[in-house]
Amino acid sequence: AIQMTQSPSSLSASVGDRVTITCRASEGIRDELGWYQQRPGKAPKLLIYAASYLQSGVPSRFSGSGSGTDFTLTISSLQPEDFATYYCLQDYSFPFTFGPGTTVEVK
């Protein structure tokens, strides 16, 4: 199975900060990666698919980039509702696998 790692595992930030989360695959997965946001007690929400495509309805402050093994999720200006946990998910091959998550906390 493809292993996914994320860094950092958590970060503290303030409203208005630029935040970058990285995800690395144990082998090349082309651009077959999505980013999901999960607030406490809620279902995950799709933010980015195919590494860089913004899901409809998601604010443009979220962006994704990368291909192959290295990927990045960027939040250009952190908003109060963005404090949550973020997961990458590879859909290149079964079994689909998630990164362990990055929790964005209030500084």
Added chain:
Amino acid sequence: DVQLVESGGGLVQPGRSLRLSCQGSGFIFGSYAMSWFRQAPGKGLEWVSFIRSRGFRGTTEYAASVKGRFTISRDDSKSSVYLQMDGLKTEDTGLYFCSRVDTIGAEDWFDPWGPGTLVIVSS
């Protein structure tokens, strides 16, 4: 509005069975693959199972941790996908989510997700 709602969770003893359901609305259910995920208490997300649409013969995929114990199925006439869970183990405890699969070419993505149904496996 596209929606998914899971049901069927509960408290069950190890070794017993449970059947989860997920009903969709607001979209042509039969045109989409569907997937199940789970999240153990305080842990990360885990993909569990996947079923393709009838157009792709409804073939299925499973995580190694559930293969041989769980069975995914669908009834498009009821806009529903199911997860039959047999031989449950304590490590199967968690919140189970279903999701619609959007596909373009080789790309799959999961949206929306239901709110989840809680499964507790304990004696």
